Amino acid sequence: MSGRVHDVNDDNFETTVLCADRPVLVDFWAEWCGPCRALAPALAAVAESCGERVRVVKLDVDANPAITERYGVRAIPTLILLRDGAERERLLGAVTQTEIARKLERHVGNERDREESHGS
Numbered sequence: 001m002s003g004r005v006h007d008v009n010d011d012n013f014e015t016t017v018l019c020a021d022r023p024v025l026v027d028f029w030a031e032w033c034g035p036c037r038a039l040a041p042a043l044a045a046v047a048e049s050c051g052e053r054v055r056v057v058k059l060d061v062d063a064n065p066a067i068t069e070r071y072g073v074r075a076i077p078t079l080i081l082l083r084d085g086a087e088r089e090r091l092l093g094a095v096t097q098t099e100i101a102r103k104l105e106r107h108v109g110n111e112r113d114r115e116e117s118h119g120s
Contacts, residue, residue, distance in 0.1 A: 005056045006058070008057045009060075019085070023082065025046070025100070026080045027079055028071070028080070029059070029077050031062075043056055079092075
């Protein structure tokens with residue numbers, strides 16, 4: 001993965017996010033949302049720094065109402081970390097890169113520890 005943030009939609013959400021082989025951070029956003037646009041550089045930086053350990057994706061809430069409703073997203077931006085098909089963390093509003101990284105580390109650190117123990 002190049003570290004970029006990828007788009008997902010109602011049609012590919014299950015295969016791209018729920019069946020992923022690593023944690024996935026989903027950004028629920030909309031084009032008209034100023035705080036969502038302000039969050040984009042932090043998400044890109046997180047995607048770059050996490051490399052292969054976490055996939056970062058964006059879901060446009062206006063174009064994808066089924067997934068938006070399924071996760072009860074009522075305000076944007078909302079970030080949801082899913083792992084093994086289950087929600088693990090939720091962040092609301094325009095959070096900082098540091099806040100995102102801190103929440104991810106709990107789950108990404110565990111993934112790294114698991115990989116290292118299997119390699120021993």
